[in-house]
Amino acid sequence: YHTLRLVLGDQLNASHSWFKQHDQGVLYVIAELKQETDYVTHHVQKVCAFFAAMAQFADALEKAGHDVEYLTLDDTQAYQDLPALLYALCEHYQVDQFEYQRPDEYRLAMQLEQLRLPNEVTSQCVETEHFLLPFSQITTQFTAGKHRKMEFFYRDMRRQFDILMEGDQPEGGKWNYDQQNRNKLKKADLEAIPAPLIFANDVSDILTRIERHQVKTIGHAASALMWPVTRQQAKALLNHFCTYCLPLFGQFQDAMTGQSPHQWSLYHSRLSFALNAKLLHPMQVIQAAIDHYRQNEAINLAQIEGFVRQILGWREYVRGVYWANMPDYAQKNALGAQGTLPAFFWHGKTKMRCLSHAITQSLETAYAHHIQRLMVTGNFCLLAGVDPDEVDDWYLSIYVDAIEWVEMPNTRGMTQFADNGIVGTKPYAASGAYINRMSDYCVGCEYDVKEKVGPKACPFNALYWHFMARHRDKFARNPRTAMPYRNWDKMSETQQSQILAHADELLANLDAL
Ligand code: FAD
Numbered sequence: 306y307h308t309l310r311l312v313l314g315d316q317l318n319a320s321h322s323w324f325k326q327h328d329q330g331v332l333y334v335i336a337e338l339k340q341e342t343d344y345v346t347h348h349v350q351k352v353c354a355f356f357a358a359m360a361q362f363a364d365a366l367e368k369a370g371h372d373v374e375y376l377t378l379d380d381t382q383a384y385q386d387l388p389a390l391l392y393a394l395c396e397h398y399q400v401d402q403f404e405y406q407r408p409d410e411y412r413l414a415m416q417l418e419q420l421r422l423p424n425e426v427t428s429q430c431v432e433t434e435h436f437l438l439p440f441s442q443i444t445t446q447f448t449a450g451k452h453r454k455m456e457f458f459y460r461d462m463r464r465q466f467d468i469l470m471e472g473d474q475p476e477g478g479k480w481n482y483d484q485q486n487r488n489k490l491k492k493a494d495l496e497a498i499p500a501p502l503i504f505a506n507d508v509s510d511i512l513t514r515i516e517r518h519q520v521k522t523i524g525h526a527a528s529a530l531m532w533p534v535t536r537q538q539a540k541a542l543l544n545h546f547c548t549y550c551l552p553l554f555g556q557f558q559d560a561m562t563g564q565s566p567h568q569w570s571l572y573h574s575r576l577s578f579a580l581n582a583k584l585l586h587p588m589q590v591i592q593a594a595i596d597h598y599r600q601n602e603a604i605n606l607a608q609i610e611g612f613v614r615q616i617l618g619w620r621e622y623v624r625g626v627y628w629a630n631m632p633d634y635a636q637k638n639a640l641g642a643q644g645t646l647p648a649f650f651w652h653g654k655t656k657m658r659c660l661s662h663a664i665t666q667s668l669e670t671a672y673a674h675h676i677q678r679l680m681v682t683g684n685f686c687l688l689a690g691v692d693p694d695e696v697d698d699w700y701l702s703i704y705v706d707a708i709e710w711v712e713m714p715n716t717r718g719m720t721q722f723a724d725n726g727i728v729g730t731k732p733y734a735a736s737g738a739y740i741n742r743m744s745d746y747c748v749g750c751e752y753d754v755k756e757k758v759g760p761k762a763c764p765f766n767a768l769y770w771h772f773m774a775r776h777r778d779k780f781a782r783n784p785r786t787a788m789p790y791r792n793w794d795k796m797s798e799t800q801q802s803q804i805l806a807h808a809d810e811l812l813a814n815l816d817a818l
Pocket residue numbers: 572573574575576577578580581615616619620621623673674675676678679683700701704706707708711712713715716719720
């Protein structure tokens with residue numbers, strides 16, 4: 306072989322221009338690596354999903370006539386890390402050239418940029434051809450340390466890619482229908498929620514292998530993995546979403562329910578793993594959804610716009626924030642949060658029904674939808690002042706779609722305000738009233754969402770006021786958070802001190818909640 310090409314586990318893009326030509330002098334390498342299973346303790350379904358998708362991809366490449374070397378943990382265990390493996394492979398195959406696609410994670414990008422190869426081997430980095438915003442345009446859209454309003458970025462992207470546009474105006478006359486996406490699920494709505502499309506990929510070999518290599522994992526292991534691991538399965542999931550979920554996607558986007566284990570993903574697409582592993586291209590997802598919208602009267606503009614905004618807007622936006630701000634972003638802790646993550650985040654046993662449900666579901670499925678991540682677990686960590694390093698690690702561990710470029714701006718930025726407002730202009734802090742408004746969690750909870758103090762009071766309430774009071778200097782002059790301070794100031798001093806004392810007690814005993 307004259308060239309060795311590396312395909313990372315989240316670069317399973319069969320449409321990449323690499324694969325358009327057959328060159329018997331090119332060897333593709335896809336490798337299971339201990340460095341990737343160990344940088345955090347991953348959910349077992351996440352490890353299985355990546356390894357299964359990588360093996361399927363290698364198989365498909367081979368069938369298409371390419372030379373591929375698939376290396377399991379058994380094959381790579383002798384090498385200390387990825388650079389050591391690549392050095393050995395370059396030597397073994399006597400290649401002149403090593404090529405890789407630009408990694409999406411800073412950690413891997415640095416590792417490959419600083420790679421030391423045998424003397425005669427040159428190294429070349431190419432684009433992944435996955436994201437819509439070219440890498441070179443990130444610095445024109447984003448500046449390190451500065452807030453970039455997502456809405457304006459999104460409008461630029463709508464114009465640039467001519468998505469849902471009528472000339473230079475947004476289709477329907479409005480850019481954003483977010484206001485219409487805030488419905489709570491009523492009892493009658495629950496029965497109509499479509500059952501999620503799940504797969505049954507046999508991952509028993511992978512489970513045995515990761516056990517043999519003592520890979521530490523969390524969560525529920527299933528030998529029949531429900532996540533899509535081939536392009537075909539990913540397309541089936543996309544089609545299922547467009548047919549059954551898209552008509553009500555936006556309407557119930559922020560809703561949460563603990564009523565039925567079969568309704569855990571509601572109207573969400575669960576496409577994040579397929580997108581992040583690059584089994585699907587974001588434009589393919591957007592176009593499929595728009596095609597359904599054009600053909601199906603049951604899908605209105607608010608639903609399709611809400612969905613397009615997530616992928617064309619948010620997904621591209623967080624990637625821009627990540628690359629414009631790394632590596633500093635990973636150190637940010639603007640609110641000086643130093644607390645420890647309560648142990649119940651790892652087992653779900655807490656009397657708080659909202660947290661118990663969101664965490665238990667995450668351990669069982671490696672999935673929670675956006676509002677569970679943002680307003681239940683994320684909000685709790687923010688109010689409790691948990692160290693953002695610990696919060697990042699938890700999110701990076703538990704979700705099947707968790708890769709640092711997308712996980713970190715959402716966690717450290719959006720939920721923890723640790724980036725001092727690079728992502729959001731206000732903290733997503735909320736009391737129990739928000740959770741009660743958007744879910745049925747509070748019915749049947751041991752705590753009372755209406756109470757602020759006392760043993761039965763919903764912990765979110767006192768913690769919320771404690772958070773607002775302790776960060777008054779930072780947020781009181783922010784017009785978006787001025788109103789809560791007016792409400793706080795209307796309370797009597799006695800009431801204020803009772804709430805703060807109760808919150809202090811809670812903060813000292815988070816594990817007991
Ligand atoms: P849907 O609700 O069906 O949305 C469709 C798609 O839009 C998603 O698949 C995703 O690709 C994209 N999307 C939606 N919101 C966002 C967002 N805020 N940022 C980036 N893409 C978005 N997403 C990840 O892919 N990986 C992560 O590690 C991750 N960590 C998160 C951590 C926190 C604290 C929060 C608040 C959000 C996080 N998200 C992450 C974003 C979002 O919650 C998930 O993308 C979404 O829940 C995945 O489920 P879905 O595919 O059913 O999404």
